[in-house]
Amino acid sequence: MKAVQTYTVVSHLPEELAPLREVAMNLGWLSDERARDLFRRVDRDTWDHDGPDPVGMLLRLSQARLAELAADASFVAHATSVRDELVRSLDTPRWFQLHHEGQLRSVGYFAAEYGIAASLPQYSGGLGVLAGDHLRAANDLGLPLTAVGLFYHHGYFRQELDRYGWQQERFPRLHPATLALESVPDIRVTIDLAGASVQAVLWKAQVGRIPLYLLDTDVEGNSDADRLVTDRLYGGGVETRIRQEILLGIGGVRALSELGVTPDVFHINEGHAGFLALERIRRAIVDDGLTFDEAREAIRPAGLFTTHTPVPAGIDRFPRDLIERYFSTWCRECGLSLDELMQLGHEPGTPDGEVFNLAVMSLNLAGASNGVSLLHGGVSRRLFGGLWPSLPTDDVPIGAVTNGVHARTWTSRAMADLLDREIGSDWPEADPDRWRVFEDVPDRDVWAVRTANREHLVGFVRRRLRASLLTRGHTASEVSWCDSVLDPTVLTIGFARRFASYKRATLLLSDRDRLRRLLLDEARPVQFVIAGKAHPEDNVGKGILQEVVDFATELDVRHRVVFVPDYEINAGRVLYAGVDVWLNNPRRPLEACGTSGMKAAYNGVLNCSVLDGWWDELYQPEVGWAIPSAEWEEDDAHRDQLEAAELFKLLETQVVPLFYQRDADGLPTGWLAKVKACVARLGPEVESTRMLREYVERYYEPMALRSVHVRADGDARARQLVRWKRRVSVAWPEVAVTAVTEAGGAHELGDGLEVTATIDLGPLDPSDVEVQLLHGPVDLDDELRSVAATTMTHAGADDDSPRHRWVGSLVPGHAGEFGYTVRVTPAHEDLPHFAELGLVAFAPSH
Numbered sequence: 037m038k039a040v041q042t043y044t045v046v047s048h049l050p051e052e053l054a055p056l057r058e059v060a061m062n063l064g065w066l067s068d069e070r071a072r073d074l075f076r077r078v079d080r081d082t083w084d085h086d087g088p089d090p091v092g093m094l095l096r097l098s099q100a101r102l103a104e105l106a107a108d109a110s111f112v113a114h115a116t117s118v119r120d121e122l123v124r125s126l127d128t129p130r131w132f133q134l135h136h137e138g139q140l141r142s143v144g145y146f147a148a149e150y151g152i153a154a155s156l157p158q159y160s161g162g163l164g165v166l167a168g169d170h171l172r173a174a175n176d177l178g179l180p181l182t183a184v185g186l187f188y189h190h191g192y193f194r195q196e197l198d199r200y201g202w203q204q205e206r207f208p209r210l211h212p213a214t215l216a217l218e219s220v221p222d223i224r225v226t227i228d229l230a231g232a233s234v235q236a237v238l239w240k241a242q243v244g245r246i247p248l249y250l251l252d253t254d255v256e257g258n259s260d261a262d263r264l265v266t267d268r269l270y271g272g273g274v275e276t277r278i279r280q281e282i283l284l285g286i287g288g289v290r291a292l293s294e295l296g297v298t299p300d301v302f303h304i305n306e307g308h309a310g311f312l313a314l315e316r317i318r319r320a321i322v323d324d325g326l327t328f329d330e331a332r333e334a335i336r337p338a339g340l341f342t343t344h345t346p347v348p349a350g351i352d353r354f355p356r357d358l359i360e361r362y363f364s365t366w367c368r369e370c371g372l373s374l375d376e377l378m379q380l381g382h383e384p385g386t387p388d389g390e391v392f393n394l395a396v397m398s399l400n401l402a403g404a405s406n407g408v409s410l411l412h413g414g415v416s417r418r419l420f421g422g423l424w425p426s427l428p429t430d431d432v433p434i435g436a437v438t439n440g441v442h443a444r445t446w447t448s449r450a451m452a453d454l455l456d457r458e459i460g461s462d463w464p465e466a467d468p469d470r471w472r473v474f475e476d477v478p479d480r481d482v483w484a485v486r487t488a489n490r491e492h493l494v495g496f497v498r499r500r501l502r503a504s505l506l507t508r509g510h511t512a513s514e515v516s517w518c519d520s521v522l523d524p525t526v527l528t529i530g531f532a533r534r535f536a537s538y539k540r541a542t543l544l545l546s547d548r549d550r551l552r553r554l555l556l557d558e559a560r561p562v563q564f565v566i567a568g569k570a571h572p573e574d575n576v577g578k579g580i581l582q583e584v585v586d587f588a589t590e591l592d593v594r595h596r597v598v599f600v601p602d603y604e605i606n607a608g609r610v611l612y613a614g615v616d617v618w619l620n621n622p623r624r625p626l627e628a629c630g631t632s633g634m635k636a637a638y639n640g641v642l643n644c645s646v647l648d649g650w651w652d653e654l655y656q657p658e659v660g661w662a663i664p665s666a667e668w669e670e671d672d673a674h675r676d677q678l679e680a681a682e683l684f685k686l687l688e689t690q691v692v693p694l695f696y697q698r699d700a701d702g703l704p705t706g707w708l709a710k711v712k713a714c715v716a717r718l719g720p721e722v723e724s725t726r727m728l729r730e731y732v733e734r735y736y737e738p739m740a741l742r743s744v745h746v747r748a749d750g751d752a753r754a755r756q757l758v759r760w761k762r763r764v765s766v767a768w769p770e771v772a773v774t775a776v777t778e779a780g781g782a783h784e785l786g787d788g789l790e791v792t793a794t795i796d797l798g799p800l801d802p803s804d805v806e807v808q809l810l811h812g813p814v815d816l817d818d819e820l821r822s823v824a825a826t827t828m829t830h831a832g833a834d835d836d837s838p839r840h841r842w843v844g845s846l847v848p849g850h851a852g853e854f855g856y857t858v859r860v861t862p863a864h865e866d867l868p869h870f871a872e873l874g875l876v877a878f879a880p881s882h
């Protein structure tokens with residue numbers, strides 16, 4: 037029997053406290069120190085010990101305390117002023133209003149999980165927290181963005197350990213009325229799930245000015261099975277998955293229409309939301325009368341796909357029978373056969389028509405795609421290169437936008453105060469020059485912050501550990517040792533991430549004697565704080581976790597190694613602020629970006645990491661350490677052994693000595709120089725507004741422009757593009773570079789070179805192609821490295837001949853071995869990316 041919620045937050049609150057409720061209902065409070073101070077005043081103990089949860093806290097507050105607050109004029113004034121400030125901030129012009137004049141009016145952002153606050157547990161880890169930061173950044177920039185997701189009634193699990201250190205999952209049921217959610221009356225979304233018509237209602241969360249709508253099928257009138265579609269995040273098997281993803285993609289597009297929101301760009305954040313493209317195609321066919329090919333060209337420019345994982349097992353794949361069951365109506369409406377639909381998700385190199393890969397479909401239907409760090413962009417081009425078999429890997433149309441984190445959310449109070457003082461209160465958006473002043477902050481001020489944060493962490497860990505052991509069945513006297521675990525003066529290394537085997541949480545456990553020597557050194561000890569969840573279905577991950585927990589309970593080291601259960605946003609914030617070193621040792625290049633190390637960096641925590649994800653791009657010796665990785669070693673076990681040895685060496689010879697080298701005042705000056713450089717140099721690079729500005733400038737704006745263009749005049753240009761693509765594809769086999777000649781003979785630095793290419797175009801016109809001169813230094817095999825491209829100019833053809841000449845010139849920029857080649861690609865002003873057709877012709881090499 038289902039519980040019925042009969043009360044809401046507002047009914048309990050005295051009139052005077054209405055502003056308090058308004059502030060609590062907007063999830064922007066997490067990054068607003070004044071709002072946090074306000075809630076701490078309400079009930080300091082609950083706030084500090086149970087973790088921040090304004091709505092939950094107000095709901096559980098005694099009527100007496102509420103009356104007391106309502107009668108406290110200074111408190112009411114504080115609440116009113118925070119509320120007024122919030123209201124003002126909702127329509128103050130920001131970067132987007134002040135600096136942008138373009139086509140973009142609205143972005144629809146779709147993700148399967150959102151990590152906004154621990155009190156709204158609708159996320160499992162990095163992907164969701166990144167989505168949360170995307171919304172916070174959109175708020176800061178004033179970007180008109182509407183987010184869409186699902187409301188999971190059980191959220192993600194709370195982690196507990198049993199007596200044997202084996203992970204237990206608890207899925208507490210969530211009640212929307214006790215969360216920072218409002219129902220959206222009068223709006224119902226209907227979707228078709230294998231022939232059943234399923235209704236969904238919407239819940240709305242607000243992050244500053246950004247609305248997030250969550251679809252929920254647990255409504256009267258749906259069958260029991262359909263009510264359970266939104267029961268759990270990533271719960272159930274593959275069929276639950278496809279049902280959730282249809283609700284998110286197809287239901288999500290319908291929800292936006294019902295709300296009157298018409299995005300210029302649809303951002304598909306990981307394949308889970310990919311089905312939204314099929315709904316957009318269906319509408320273009322059914323409502324606008326286009327053919328499938330035309331509909332595809334019409335919707336494509338407005339679809340951005342971001343891929344988040346280089347681990348093939350992390351990608352959704354569905355068997356044919358599921359696609360048939362759930363999309364036969366769609367096929368009928370769109371006039372497509374099942375085989376044609378299967379082809380859209382066909383993974384090269386696998387049998388035809390058997391498996392539907394959602395990432396492949398998203399790549400096939402997106403106007404642009406990107407990975408989440410420079411390195412991951414390259415890995416994705418290799419991983420998905422098979423979709424464009426004639427293109428060199430470098431030309432595969434998958435770009436990169438490196439993730440960022442929301443600085444105000446993840447920077448500790450103490451550090452934020454110092455940054456306010458040294459850089460100014462707009463430090464999260466300050467440019468690199470202004471950040472540089474942080475390198476000159478007095479050592480003692482920085483050390484005071486580091487010390488306070490470490491002390492706070494130690495207190496937090498002791499409380500959590502104690503509570504965890506009590507739930508594992510230990511008695512109070514058995515757990516008294518918890519009160520003395522960790523030492524607030526000892527070098528503290530943090531490691532918190534999902535327990536997946538490629539993240540290698542047990543790398544240092546491979547040599548326990550050597551690890552013990554590090555931990556137990558008399559003069560220069562080291563301590564570890566470790567956290568993370570294993571996926572509920574992942575017994576290998578749980579085994580790794582158990583190994584860590586076992587080690588952390590061994591009597592001689594248990595005061596130096598602590599596993600903190602239930603890693604979530606609150607625990608993360610304390611860890612990222614309080615440790616000295618943030619350790620990350622994945623098997624490169626399987627970490628797409630990683631963001632926890634960025635959060636640590638804002639707090640002056642030094643990264644010690646394999647050069648994977650973002651660290652590959654932003655590492656410099658002044659700001660942290662790079663763990664050498666032995667990628668050439670194909671045997672994983674041996675590779676792990678080599679990398680563990682490198683990590684030990686780094687810790688023993690560099691990290692530990694630097695931390696304990698003190699000057700006459702007891703300050704670790706060398707360490708602090710690194711801390712200051714870390715904050716000053718990484719600070720301006722890893723903010724989420726930097727990431728979002730890149731999305732706006734490189735993707736959202738140009739895509740909106742192209743989309744408006746292609747859809748104008750009854751989709752005239754979409755129709756034309758289909759005809760043009762067909763003509764070019766048919767003719768392309770005849771296109772060839774037949775000769776390349778040069779004049780000028782650049783042999784001294786500064787000399788120019790004139791290149792003429794003769795190109796056979798077959799039936800195509802010169803305007804159908806672009807010809808480029810690609811040039812740059814070459815390696816020993818004459819492979820071009822770091823290619824620069826110059827567009828060549830059409831210089832005519834002999835009468836009636838399909839042979840045309842193009843000319844171009846270049847000046848080698850460096851002395852040394854140098855080379856060039858000529859590339860011909862299709863070109864059309866409505867073509868989002870030259871590589872989209874996968875057609876290219878190169879000058880023959882000799």
Ligand SMILES: *Cc1c(COP(=O)(O)O)cnc(C)c1O
Pocket residue numbers: 160161162163165532533534603604605608629630631632633635
């Ligand atoms: C930032 C964050 C993550 C992601 O960190 P990674 O470095 O990508 O592993 C996971 N969980 C929480 C709670 C976070 O705040």
